Amino acid sequence: xxxxxxxxxxxxxxxFDFHFPTSKKALIIFIxxxxxxxxxxxxxxxxxxxxxxxxxxxxxxxxxxxxxxVKADKYVFYSETIIANDLWEDSIxxxxxxxxxxxxARMQNAFSELFGLGYEHLIxxxxxxxxxxxxxxxxxxxxxxxHDVVIGPSKDGGYYLLGLKMMFEPIxxxxxxxxxxxxxxxxxxxxxxxVVLLEELNDIDTFEDIKNYKQLERxxx
Numbered sequence: 001x002x003x004x005x006x007x008x009x010x011x012x013x014x015x016f017d018f019h020f021p022t023s024k025k026a027l028i029i030f031i032x033x034x035x036x037x038x039x040x041x042x043x044x045x046x047x048x049x050x051x052x053x054x055x056x057x058x059x060x061x062x063x064x065x066x067x068x069x070v071k072a073d074k075y076v077f078y079s080e081t082i083i084a085n086d087l088w089e090d091s092i093x094x095x096x097x098x099x100x101x102x103x104x105a106r107m108q109n110a111f112s113e114l115f116g117l118g119y120e121h122l123i124x125x126x127x128x129x130x131x132x133x134x135x136x137x138x139x140x141x142x143x144x145x146x147h148d149v150v151i152g153p154s155k156d157g158g159y160y161l162l163g164l165k166m167m168f169e170p171i172x173x174x175x176x177x178x179x180x181x182x183x184x185x186x187x188x189x190x191x192x193x194x195v196v197l198l199e200e201l202n203d204i205d206t207f208e209d210i211k212n213y214k215q216l217e218r219x220x221x
Contacts, residue, residue: 019073019075019094019117020117021073021117021118021119022073023071023072023073023119024119024120024121025071025072025073025119025120025121025122025123025141026072026073026074026075026114026117026119026121026122026123027067027070027072027073027074027075027122027123027124027125027137028075028077028110028111028114028122028123028124028125029063029067029074029075029076029077029088029093029124029125029126029127030077030079030098030106030107030110030124030125030126030127031060031063031076031077031078031079031126031127032056032079032080032127033078033079033080033081033083034053034056034057034060035053035080036049036050036053037049037053039052039053039056040052040053040055040056040204040205042205042206043055043204043205043206043207043209043210046206046207047207047219047220048220051219051220054219055204055210055216055219055220056127058215058216058219059127059128059129059130059204060087060127061087062127062130062132063125063126063127063129063132064087064088064093066132066133066134066137067125067134067137068089068092068093069134070134070137070138070141071138071141072121072123072141073094073119074092074093074094075093075094075095075096075110075114076088076093076094076095076096077096077097077098077106077110078095078096078097078098079098080097081097082095082096082097083095096110096113098110102177103175103177103178104171104172104173104175104177105172107124107162107172108167108169108172108173110124111124111164111167112167115166115167120165121141121144121145121163121164121165122163122164122165123137123140123141123144123150123161123162123163123164124161124162124163125137125152125160125161126160126203128160128203128204128205129154129160129201129202129203129204130204130213130215130216131201131202132160132161132201136152136161136198136199137161139198140152140161140163140198141163143163143196143198144163144164144165146196147194147195147196148164148165148166148193148194148195149162149163149164149165149168149190149193149194149195149196150162150163150195150196150198151163151183151186151187151195151196151197151198152197152198152199152200152201153183153197153198153200153201154183154200154201154202154203155200155201155202155203156180156203156205156209157179157180157181157182157183157184158178158179158180158182158183158203159182159183159186160201160203161198168189168190168193170189171186171189171190
């Protein structure tokens with residue numbers, strides 16, 4: 001398997017391929033294609049593009065490992081190009097493309113598409129956390145059985161996990177994505193909704209975010 005392999009399937013064929021649900025639950029994983037200079041750009045300002053790419057690759061591997069055994073259908077949404085035979089094994093992960101003008105639109109489109117397939121409980125995560133594990137994702141799905149919305153807040157003012165059992169379109173609109181106001185603005189949109197918050201975790205975007213992870217030092221020291 002080659003994470004950076006350019007061997008791809010036909011984008012349109014995979015992006016719009018119909019998948020019959022095998023569960024009422026689906027996990028959506030948003031990833032950025034791991035290309036030099038195109039990922040972890042804020043982190044790269046401090047440690048350089050090559051080190052930032054290595055760390056993002058490590059984060060992708062971690063996310064793949066912890067999510068592959070989650071009891072739900074699993075979808076990987078690529079930012080640019082769908083890659084076959086990479087670390088997201090085709091027998092475990094269904095592959096699609098993100099589309100939309102900003103992160104909110106891309107998330108909204110992914111949720112709409114999978115709700116349209118008949119899923120009842122959907123959770124989306126990114127690939128920015130070393131603290132994320134299978135148990136936390138499973139716990140989020142359990143909480144979604146009893147609440148309308150589940151959110152995993154991140155220490156930078158955003159969120160690392162969002163779970164829905166129905167569409168709430170306002171939460172995907174008019175947000176300053178990537179800033180410290182995202183969580184507060186999202187909760188403001190959900191004032192009259194049954195929301196549960198998970199534990200706060202640290203996502204990795206800047207050099208300050210990686211200082212306490214000894215396993216990452218080999219990539220930049």
